[in-house]
Amino acid sequence: MIRRPWAVGPMGLGQVEAFIRLVAAIANADDLADAMAAIAADLGFQYFAIIHHVDLTAAGATAIRLHNYPPRWAEHYEKNGLGVSDPVHRASHRTSIGFRWSRIPALIKLTPRDRQMLERGRVEGIGDGFTVPANVPGEAFGSCSFANEEGQPVADAMLPLAQLAGDYAFEAARHVWRVREGSGAARLTDRQRDCVLWAARGKTDWEISRILDVSEETVIRHIKLARERYGVEKRTSLAIRALFDGTLSFADILKH
Template sequence: MSIENKMIRFKILEDFKAEMAVVDSVAAFRRALIEVKTVMGFDYVALTQHADIFEGVGTVIRVHDYPALWALQFDGRRMGRTDPVHRASHTQAQPFLWTEISNMIQMRREDWAVFANAEDCGIGDGYTVPVHVPGESNGSVSFAMAVGRPIPYEMLAIAPQIALHAFDAARRLWKMRPAPLAMPILTAAQIRCLTWSMLGKSDWEISQIEKCQEVTVKKHAKDALARYGVHKRTLLITRTLLDGTLSLGDLAAG
């Protein structure tokens, strides 16, 4: 690869990073994503969370420019969670070519049919970047080619960074997590009690661990619920995992 080509790739990435840092609407985001995939030499792009679009209308991140016929089939068969590309992306953090999928997951007859249908709709080879954010639906960014057109392999060097910057910008636009300054703040005692609760401890058990009265544990839980404006501890735990107050690592630590 020549120095000139490396500089071209570097400029594409830096320009896109700058644009994603300030993009302020879904429409502008979509235009920028489609523009960058075109500049990179790809024919199609799809940035999506792996969820049933009908179960989360308005809240599931999905931006693509795949052929309309394929999108119609994809939605009609409710393939958000069963698509083989999506399933393969759940098995690793590294990007992969679609030609590698049969070595990543057990391919079923219907999976091969998915690729055949995609080809009938004009979609050929592709390259997918998995995106996994704890507490949120798994996602991915796929760059694809029209049938018979080769993948621009020289652009795979920047495709993962392009994908991650795009997904972070999408999460911001779709408001997947609250702004840090808008997060409720729990006391250290509330966080400790909530962590033990997440680990399955009863209020009495927590009181023994924390060397306090059971009524104190219940008060910590009640106050934490009030700060988040929720009424169930399961929802409280979910909210604290989403805003980073707690982490899945706390489960392992317990």
């Protein structure tokens, strides 16, 4: 269990600054999880989640996912690939500052499926919460959330501190995941990147060959080599990995 250097006196800015100094030096997920559980409790929350907004199963080990949510809820969440459709995540794409979950209907239009998901979360122990968006240019969207079970109040006075802690916690997670991945990250050639980019835009190999003025066999070879460098089999997974390491950005994919 990691030591809590900030746990002296009432929770305040000084304690959060001590937390920030601590997580800046953390290099493994277990220590970061311990620090997050401790700061969440001191802020008045039972749970935390630092997560990329992707299908966690498809993204594999490259996706940041660190939390202490109830196991049944976490299993249901990952099994059903809710990282992309989660209304909390979608709401975080509409703002640059932290928000209480009660504000979600003001940020996005909730669908019946969204309401079912939020209700399922309440049943499994996740009721109200506060989410800090972490939308890094060139990477998949992410966030740091703090949450309580239904009926456990969220202290408004703690939310500015939660905002600050959440910002630095996500950055600490990015550092930890880079360390875990090591320095052997895939590097694509310019032509491989071009092919992966157009594949991510939904183009077939033949269409890419016409766009880049090369043979279809050349496109197939470039994409095959790119898949091998990332250690993935599907084109979708290839695009996800390229997004995670900054080879592609969402702006690249959406810019036709």
